[in-house]
Amino acid sequence: MLAYIVRRLFAGGILLVAMSMITFILFFAIPSDPAQFACGKNCSLAQRAQVRKGLGYDKPVAVQWENFAVGVFKGRDYPDDKSLAKSAPQLIAHCAAPCLGYSRVNLQTVTQEFKQRIPVSASLALAAFLMWIIGGIGLGALAAVWKGTIIDRGVVGISLVFYAFPTFFVGLFLLKYLAIKWQVFPVPSYISIADGGLWNWFVNLILPALTLALFYMAGYVRMTRAFVLESMSEDYLRTAKAKGLAPRKILYKHTMRAALTPLVTMAGLDLAGLLGGAVITESVFNYNGLGKLVVDSVITFDLPTVVGLVLLLGAFVIVANIIVDILYALIDPRVRVG
Amino acid sequence: MSHIDVAVPDPDQSAVLVQVPDGTGNAASQLDPNARPVLTVKDLQMYFPVHSGGIIRRTVGHVQAVDGVSFQVPAGGSVGLVGESGCGKSTTGRLITRLYKPTAGSINFEGTEIAEMSQRQLMPLRREIQMIFQDPATSLNPRHTVGAIVGAPLLIHNVLPKDKVLPRVQELLEIVGLNPEHYNRYPHEFSGGQRQRIGIARALTLQPKLLVADEPVSALDVSIQAQVINLLQDVQKEFGIGFLFIAHDLAIVRHFCPEVAVMYLGKIVEIADRETLYTRAHHPYTQALLSAVPDVKQAAIGGRRERIRLTGDVPSPINPPSGCRFRTRCWLAQDICAQVEPPLMQIGPRHKVACHFAGELGKHPTTPVTTSPAVAAAASDPGFASTWFEVTTGQPTGG
């Protein structure tokens, strides 16, 4: 098991290195000058060259990548100019290891940026995850047990409606009625547990999390319903029935365990994707999470942030994959990792 | 005892039976020892690697699925391969159709060595060797019409111009007893037996010389099995196709094949013409297998045969028992069985057995036939294992 994890992490590390290289290459393949973005519109050619040098964009891509890679392990200074460091140390920003870069746009290191943003996205993702898992699996199982009845059709139909509406619409709808008109919830803004306590953190999360959850839930209702129905037709359920087990026990012990296994893969990967930020929901509710950072950094050609985000989101997916595989082996005794 | 005489082949006696080309093809019920072989398999071996866990994956062992199998299929004749699940009979079939590449050994098809060929080299030969699968429901593409399925080989191999394909497909459907007008239907519109007929039509499309039938009837209802078996016998007679008939059902193999090989854990333990095998089997495993088959007619006239009960399960093919692989379940096993692997020895005109105690039926010799590793090694010379000798033994053999 341990050897398996080590092997998978090693492979994941290689993947991350490749991803960072590809990001660098793609960034400079775009027919547009990042230095111009950093310098602004009214920027002379000389100024632009100055900025390019200051950002290190004048060096070959390979060297830039190498500097980046070394920085991850050793940390680096921005700008990396020994003479400037002596004459005006106050102009130098030090980025300690693990340094993913220094954003000239936000004037802080990428690592610092992540530290502020990750709790926002993670809170949102986890709250939404809990809601859609409980709601999706519960309603899906309900629909399967009452297959063909009005309950089944109602559950599936309503979840489809939420799936069909775009997230920003549902988000704005909830915001308008539940927060502004009826004032059931406060108009949400992210408050960390340290700042406002558990309750404030939670209450402010409800609306954006619900917006996300309603979207994801529809898929989980349908998948759970299908998996439960499939496992209901398995031979071993006939055996369980022939043993004289009560229907409730058959459902909870025999049917659900088999039906939920394939959902682990889906849930793990969905959660990993969401930890990387929910772009639309964060924008609607004005949450400064990773999703908004993705959009902003791409628009402003903020290479260090883009590379950092690619690696961070990639790492989320890689780790989630490993965890899903290990969970699978724990749930299904037929699966052995190794 | 005469069988000791054959343990070490005498070079003068070991002249291979004269192989007379015979284009007419044989009825399934006849065994012609002089028939030209369409397929000669020699020392065929298939080891599937087993990998370790750990950070660096190493090959820690092999599943010895097929280990040194030799036999011949005469042109237009049929050879049966029986054995229990996991004995390697299906793997053997897949090796011969080259769905797998063997790890060692030779597969000689009509004088061409195909064991080492690349997929590209095999292309023209794929016309000649076809396969029929067990489950017609899963081996036919549900999204293609029957016409497309049966006609595909003609188009792939560019045998006929496009406008001639449909008439040929209809002709084939008629041969296998389906309505030729149903060429535009889909597989799910047919019953299980009809689907197997479609599978047979597809296999016949390119007029193969060899058909590997892997459990062709075991997924079918009893009353339908006989229809398909009769159809296979008819097409064999009509087109002179050689059959390698793989099945676990001993009665069906006996009915179809004049020559039958019994496999256990990747090896042929006994091979003989059917009269000999089913009435005078010498290998304990063959005897156990035969005695386990329930027999309606015996029961109908009141007789219940004494069953030989095999205990335990088939050992793992990753780590098979030393010496004779059957010894862990054999009631005759003695020390030598664990030390020396018994060679496949010829003990009758068309009868070979791999057992130290193969003697006269019911009177197994108390001392093993092959007493020393040297004798066993001499007897297991590859040339010996794949040819028949003119032998005369003291016992009556061969129907």
Place this chain on the structure above:
Amino acid sequence: MTDSFLSVRDLVVHFPTTDGIVKATEGLSYDLDRGKTLGIVGESGSGKSVSSSAILGLHRGTNAQVSGQILLDGDDLLQLNDEQMRRCRGRDVAMIFQDPLSAMHPYYTVGNQIGEAYLVHNKVSKKAARARTIEMLDRVGIPQPDRRVDDYPHQFSGGMRQRAMIAMSLMNDPGLLIADEPTTALDVTVQAQILDLLQDLQREFNSAIIIITHDLGVVAEMADDVLVMYAGRAVEYGPTKEILVHPEMPYTWGLLSSVPDVTGDTDAKLIPIRGNPPSLLNPPAGCAFNPRCDHRDKVPGDLCTTVVPELTPARTGGNHTKRCHLANPDEVYATEILPEIAPDLVQGQA
């Protein structure tokens, strides 16, 4: 009323579908005593499995319509409410299935699943259930049962899985055991082991066994009585030896002639039953077998295609009934069928 242990009377199982009613079982009646074995033979779709599942009430909760009587020890199982039926399952009637791999839950240990059958019907501790499980695993011939009890089904071989299923079914010492194709998925040497085991256990527990199979060989070795089913109906019913020696229904002849055996004449061609099994949605009028029957022309008029034959006593007697319009089936069998399928037997008699 009879005083048999199990007495099935006029059992009907229908499944309404959008295309019409699937008549899976029609007017099935049979009796079975403790310590005896009934073999039910037929092809897929003959209603042999459906009718036996009805004994366990496995169709409850579906849209199946079941009528008739299933008297077990005098109680009509069809009259029980769902809770009473649930308590009866596994305690009075147990069942084993064709494919022991898919019949066991892949995520629970063998011991867990077997013990569950005991816990549900007995107020005992988990420890006691485990002890009983190990005892039963030992009884059905699983080596090292105290260790194997914690294995998962996929760690067992096919034969061992079927042994474990048998252990599960016998946990509560049921009076009736229904074995649905118990050896079809197994190799022939393992099949022999399992059939031996079932016979041993039957002697020990004096239970009644219904063995459902398509293999007349299995029936010949196991059953005291045989019930041949075709298209949902019993077409021939009686003592095994009677039916195998004097079959009087052309379908039974077809079953005998279409299967090769390991001793007979190798040159004898198999005589298949032509055509395909009928649709249960829309079975042929009259005798359901008539479109596939080679002897229809021996019956005067269009009796075969219009009137369903009654289950009448066989001409050779011996408590043996058959459903056929032929006036002299025994003679047809002796003169036309037997010489084809077993010439050696005919010569022996002559």
